[in-house]
Amino acid sequence: MPLITARQLEKTYLAGDIKVKAIQGVNFTIEPASFVSFVGPSGSGKSTLLNMIGCLDPPSSGDLQVAGQDTTRLNRKQAALFRGEHIGFVFQDFNLIPVLTVFENVEYPLQMVLNWPKEKRQNRVRELLKAVGVGDQGDKYPNQISGGQKQRVAVARALVTNARLVLADEPTANLDRKTANRIIGLMKEMRDEFGTTFIFSTHDPKVVGNAETIFTLEDGKLL
Numbered sequence: 133m134p135l136i137t138a139r140q141l142e143k144t145y146l147a148g149d150i151k152v153k154a155i156q157g158v159n160f161t162i163e164p165a166s167f168v169s170f171v172g173p174s175g176s177g178k179s180t181l182l183n184m185i186g187c188l189d190p191p192s193s194g195d196l197q198v199a200g201q202d203t204t205r206l207n208r209k210q211a212a213l214f215r216g217e218h219i220g221f222v223f224q225d226f227n228l229i230p231v232l233t234v235f236e237n238v239e240y241p242l243q244m245v246l247n248w249p250k251e252k253r254q255n256r257v258r259e260l261l262k263a264v265g266v267g268d269q270g271d272k273y274p275n276q277i278s279g280g281q282k283q284r285v286a287v288a289r290a291l292v293t294n295a296r297l298v299l300a301d302e303p304t305a306n307l308d309r310k311t312a313n314r315i316i317g318l319m320k321e322m323r324d325e326f327g328t329t330f331i332f333s334t335h336d337p338k339v340v341g342n343a344e345t346i347f348t349l350e351d352g353k354l355l
């Protein structure tokens with residue numbers, strides 16, 4: 133069974149009196165443990181689509197199933213619970229909490245969302261930091277590590293709760309190309325190791341090299 137099924141998906145925003153058709157009649161399926169990229173220029177609808185898959189913003193019409201759940205039927209509170217249980221997020225600007233150490237940033241979802249006991253939490257955090265290649269950076273603060281290292285920490289944080297889907301909206305936009313390709317390579321390794329489905333977006337066609345499935349968006353439509 134596919135992890136994600138979208139049928140005739142539409143998203144229209146109202147900006148004042150003007151309707152913006154951000155996503156128009158989009159259909160796709162994504163299998164579990166896939167490594168997928170949505171590529172397209174700025175304004176093509178990548179963030180809108182990822183936000184719908186991530187249950188952050190509901191579709192205007194159409195069908196969107198994620199992990200067996202009809203996402204169009206979730207209210208805000210149910211959507212938040214669903215995200216906490218199933219989905220990890222990685223952002224363009226890393227979104228680490230500056231006053232927490234690297235270790236504490238990755239520990240945060242286990243403590244605040246899942247309320248795991250301390251020892252279990254700390255073992256899990258150590259495992260993930262090691263897996264993403266920053267096992268020796270746990271005591272540092274985000275402003276003491278490089279952009280590439282920050283994004284490694286963000287990938288660890290997205291994976292720490294055992295999410296089966298990680299959504300990464302332009303995760304490499306603030307990285308140089310070499311570091312960008314390393315981060316995409318890291319995400320693919322994590323997919324291989326943990327079986328997590330990764331979906332990332334990029335406006336840079338040169339960054340999609342490693343993706344197994346590439347969907348190209350233009351003006352809200354899949355090519």
Ligand code: ADP
Nearest residue numbers: 145146147152154173174175176177178179180
């Ligand atoms: P991308 O992530 O590919 O740059 P977006 O999904 O952010 O594209 O945007 C797709 C289209 O929807 C653009 O025309 C954008 O201006 C519009 N849009 C996005 N978010 C909103 C919003 N909250 N209100 C109105 N229009 C929006």
Ligand code: MG
Nearest residue numbers: 178179180301
């Ligand atoms: Mg965007």
